[in-house]
Amino acid sequence: xxxxxxYGLIGAGLMGQEHLRNVGALPGASFVAxxxxxxxxxxxxxxxxxxxxxxxxxxxxxxxxSDIDAIVIATPNHTHAGVLRDVMASGKNIxxxxxxxxxxxxxxxxxxxxxxxxxxxxxxxxxxxxxxVARLIELVHGGRVGALKMLAIREHRFPFLPKVxxxxxxxxxxxxxxxxxxxxxxxxxxxxVRSEPVRVFASGAQDVNHLDERYDGETPDILDNAFVVVDFxxxxxxxxxxxxxxxxxxxxxxxxxxxxxxxxxxxLPSSKVVVAxxxxxxxxxxxxxxxxxxxxxxxxxxxxxIEHVRFRDTILAGGKAEVTVSDGLAAVExxxxxxxxxxxxxxxxxxxxxxxxx
Ligand SMILES: NC(=O)c1ccc[n+]([C@@H]2O[C@H](COP(=O)([O-])OP(=O)(O)OC[C@H]3O[C@@H](n4cnc5c(N)ncnc54)[C@H](O)[C@@H]3O)[C@@H](O)[C@H]2O)c1
Numbered sequence: 001x002x003x004x005x006x007y008g009l010i011g012a013g014l015m016g017q018e019h020l021r022n023v024g025a026l027p028g029a030s031f032v033a034x035x036x037x038x039x040x041x042x043x044x045x046x047x048x049x050x051x052x053x054x055x056x057x058x059x060x061x062x063x064x065x066s067d068i069d070a071i072v073i074a075t076p077n078h079t080h081a082g083v084l085r086d087v088m089a090s091g092k093n094i095x096x097x098x099x100x101x102x103x104x105x106x107x108x109x110x111x112x113x114x115x116x117x118x119x120x121x122x123x124x125x126x127x128x129x130x131x132x133v134a135r136l137i138e139l140v141h142g143g144r145v146g147a148l149k150m151l152a153i154r155e156h157r158f159p160f161l162p163k164v165x166x167x168x169x170x171x172x173x174x175x176x177x178x179x180x181x182x183x184x185x186x187x188x189x190x191x192x193v194r195s196e197p198v199r200v201f202a203s204g205a206q207d208v209n210h211l212d213e214r215y216d217g218e219t220p221d222i223l224d225n226a227f228v229v230v231d232f233x234x235x236x237x238x239x240x241x242x243x244x245x246x247x248x249x250x251x252x253x254x255x256x257x258x259x260x261x262x263x264x265x266x267x268l269p270s271s272k273v274v275v276a277x278x279x280x281x282x283x284x285x286x287x288x289x290x291x292x293x294x295x296x297x298x299x300x301x302x303x304x305x306i307e308h309v310r311f312r313d314t315i316l317a318g319g320k321a322e323v324t325v326s327d328g329l330a331a332v333e334x335x336x337x338x339x340x341x342x343x344x345x346x347x348x349x350x351x352x353x354x355x356x357x358x
Contacts, residue, residue: 005312008033008062008092010083011075012045013164015097018298019072020048022308025295029312033068035059038164059083063090070120070315073097076167077174081106088113093120093315095308099183099335100328102175107329108355114325120314122321123328126303127184128191129310132266132288133303135273136255137192139264144275146261151192151238153185154254156246159209159224169210169220171339177223177242178202178342179335185240186230186334187327192257195234196330200337201347202228208245228338240338268301329355 007023009016012034023029033054034045042055054061062068063086070093075083081101087094088110100123101107114121127133140148160168160181167173174180190196204226213220228240253268262277271290276283294302310322333355337348 003028005029005069005315006032006067007070007072008035008065008068009045009072009074010035010059010062010087011073011079011097012036012041013038013074014161016041016072016074017044017048018300018304019074019095019308020045021296021298022305023072024048025305026308026312028316029070029308031072033062033065035062041164060086063087063092069093070095070311076163076165077180078102078167078172081110084110085113088117088121091118093122093311095122095124095311096328097124098187098328099175099179099332100325101332102173102179104336104353104355107332111325111329111355117325120311120319120321121325122311122314123323123325124304124307125184125187125323125327125331126300126307127188128323129303129306130268130301131290131303132268132271132273132301133188133255135286135288136257136264136266139273139275140192140257140259141194144262144264145257145259148193148236148257148259150256150258151189151236152241152254152256152258153188153239154241155182155185155252156241156243156249157252158247159244160222166215169213169215169222170218171221174222175332175335176339177244178204178226178228178338179332180222182226182228182240182242182338183328183331183335187323187331188255189230189232189238189240189334190327190330193232193234193236193238195232195236197230197334197337197350198233199231199347199349200228200334200341202226202338202341204228204242204338204342223342226338226342228341230334271301 073096209224210220224244251267265274290302336353
């Protein structure tokens with residue numbers, strides 16, 4: 001393996017450009033090829049990379065190169081399965097954006113193709129690496145809350161941004177808001193709780209956002225607020241509180257983990273962690289800023305850069321992905337269960353939406 005890893009990017013929109021900037025600041029790796037059918041996205045990539053890297057409209061041009069060590073996939077959600085099928089055939093190391101897939105059939109095809117994959121296959125879940133979130137996980141797993149009982153994640157933020165071709169306005173392209181955006185939070189739940197989800201109950205709707213938008217005469221159908229409750233095998237219960245018309249929130253994300261002995265909370269973007277026992281007045285606030293060695297802070301508090309450091313180091317060490325295909329799929333299944341619970345008005349067992357049900 002060469003010391004300077006050579007990467008190819010498939011999809012150079014908003015997130016693809018964050019990957020270009022991350023790797024631009026990362027020692028030991030660089031993008032040598034980019035593919036995107038959309039001219040303005042290719043122009044942005046050219047602006048960020050300069051004249052040398054190959055920039056083309058067809059990702060097969062990138063896959064045809066034998067000198068590329070890793071492929072980063074940042075295309076719209078519903079295209080992941082098709083792109084992954086071709087990328088997996090190349091046997092290259094993969095960092096694929098979330099969600100892994102938008103349908104169970106696609107999930108099954110990916111899992112089958114990924115069995116025994118000879119290189120690193122990593123699903124991008126950078127919330128794990130946001131500095132206050134990483135500290136919270138460390139404290140909880142270190143026993144600070146005692147026996148973990150409850151996990152609450154609140155995201156109160158702005159609406160979905162415009163995307164190339166407006167793909168994110170429709171459930172058929174995204175998998176639904178609770179798959180598209182919230183797979184990050186379901187991944188965090190599994191990671192913090194260290195158990196598997198059993199049952200999901202959700203209430204949600206599209207009450208405010210995008211209702212006056214039309215695309216070829218069609219109104220967007222993506223929900224903009226929800227409460228989701230998840231029961232885990234080990235008895236822990238978790239909850240997601242999502243609101244996407246809450247720009248005025250002091251913090252966009254708030255995570256609270258409570259156990260038999262105390263509580264740990266994390267706040268973003270204020271980058272704080274609060275640790276407390278059950279005693280009144282025991283709360284201690286800790287600043288957890290983005291570390292100075294993070295080369296690019298981006299839109300995710302340095303976490304997608306940190307993820308790239310770990311992806312690079314895993315390739316160089318011949319190691320295994322920290323966020324596996326199975327993790328990516330589990331987060332999608334939880335999102336699908338939540339979407340189905342909202343559609344049907346009843347609790348949904350994970351086994352109803354797991355690959356076993358395909
Ligand atoms: N990890 C995160 O926090 C995070 C944040 C934002 C987006 N994302 C994910 O990244 C992916 C891209 O989202 P985005 O916000 O960049 O969307 P975007 O619309 O800004 O960009 C998508 C790009 O993919 C290109 N594309 C479409 N089909 C392609 C193909 N067959 N080959 C090559 N390029 C193709 C489009 O032309 C566009 O330039 C999505 O899966 C999204 O869920 C992840």
